[in-house]
Amino acid sequence: MKCKRCRGKAVVQVRQHNAAFCRGCFVFFFQRQVQRAIERERMFTLDDAVLVAVSGGKDSLALWDVLIELGYRTAGVHLALGIGGYSRRSTEKTEAFACRRGVRLISVRLDEEDAAIPTLSAFTNRPACAACGTSKRHHLDRVAFEQGFSVLATGHNLDDEAARLLGNVLHWQVQHLAKQQPVLASTHERFARKVKPLFRLSEYEAAVYAFVRGIDYIIEECPNSVGATQLVYKDVLNRLEAVMPGTKLAFVNDFLRTGRAAFATDGAGLPQTCAGCGMPTFASLCSYCSLLREVESKRARFVVPAAGTAQ
């Protein structure tokens, strides 16, 4: 098997693009794919201050690595979610990456703020993943606004987008379908533009890129993700991909090109301002402030002021 670009010995096969590459040319291919996505979808330019949400996993670190290599103005933001050893190891990998590259990393320690995911989940009876999603969205938006970033980039890859699309389609969530796109324009002064530069690159490609570039990322999955619906969708899409290579890419591409227009409406209108934290919301209180209020009220009810046991 020969490298499509330099005709040397290929070591990476990219079935969905019907191509194979040597190590160096794969890095070139991957970076060029990211650059094209940024330019074609008008995600941002070299002048924009881009905040990259980094979890410590392969996708977000690969994304940050590419953006640094391409010369974009970036800083990373990492949320220490307080999910035991998994979160500790994620934070270590992220900090080591930033340190080695000499780039700015903003760390938010939710565990020290007493807003760790297990706490939020336990006090509100919500599934950990629901509490985590709400918390992540809030803090990423907040940091981008407070630190003056106009763009928030996440490492969502093709597999993530295809799985999300399949979930939205299986339940015909038309409002979610209307909003599923690689660039979400800012609809409030406190919302940065949200972009997904890896949306056409698969999980496999991101993993190969991280490996070839020597990025030390956290391989283990979040312990809360076991049995997650998203993983079932990914499994099913992988089965389709195995029989019909290119299915995932066509599914997402054709949606953006043809399908999405059918759902694009003015939607829920513009967001207002949360009475709690000042961030955008469609209710009087944003989801995160509602979550925190619930935690506070449960705490007040269950924790006895003097030394004693919870009822």
Place this chain on the structure above:
Amino acid sequence: MKCKRCRGKAVVQVRQHNAAFCRGCFVFFFQRQVQRAIERERMFTLDDAVLVAVSGGKDSLALWDVLIELGYRTAGVHLALGIGGYSRRSTEKTEAFACRRGVRLISVRLDEEDAAIPTLSAFTNRPACAACGTSKRHHLDRVAFEQGFSVLATGHNLDDEAARLLGNVLHWQVQHLAKQQPVLASTHERFARKVKPLFRLSEYEAAVYAFVRGIDYIIEECPNSVGATQLVYKDVLNRLEAVMPGTKLAFVNDFLRTGRAAFATDGAGLPQTCAGCGMPTFASLCSYCSLLREVESKRARFVVPAAGTAQ
């Protein structure tokens, strides 16, 4: 496990409805589901002459059986497709069913008309399933028109509809999505209304119904269907259904309730009349007449008038 209806011993479990039934109550349940679909979707009434397309498989024979039991005015139409022993056995099962029930069956022998599927496929280089689809649509429409039926009913079940929907969604075939519904109104004087009364009943339910009712149907699949994309989609949907029972039903129901509206447009307009056969078409010649023309021209080119061998 107790029967949901009579509290007797249940022998059939219907997971997507979270119910179980004894034999008698399952038959009642199945027939009532069909009746509700017919009435709620306004498919037809007791006054309509309904032509039922019967292949000899479980779905179409189960449908015909239910319609007879519910007192509708029906006749069957069967196409002998000429796909070797498979077609011969399908025809035998269908004729035996009609004979035993004492109902009218219209048989169309495509193999004797020299329009057997293997011939059409070989002379036009089209996949057998493509030629078969075109041929079936043409002859079913033709027979319904010539014999004065206002309604054409087919045995498409929930699995068929969900698989078709998944295929249309994976490629965002918006024109096909606009037309995917259990009732297709007549858009031409030679088009009967097309209805799918089993669209909310699964393949499993249809098989159980056929078994319980003692219907002798052809179990083997068409030899051309091996490796068909539709079967890959069904497999994938079955995997989702196993993890999340009710997925298929929700997928199809929510599409009809919420999703489809997004695609419903005036579409391709009204059909014209085919210059070849007089049936409706969106081109000057309908797909079937185009197919036959292609066969004729290939025959003229390749078959030497005198005794000889094809080039």
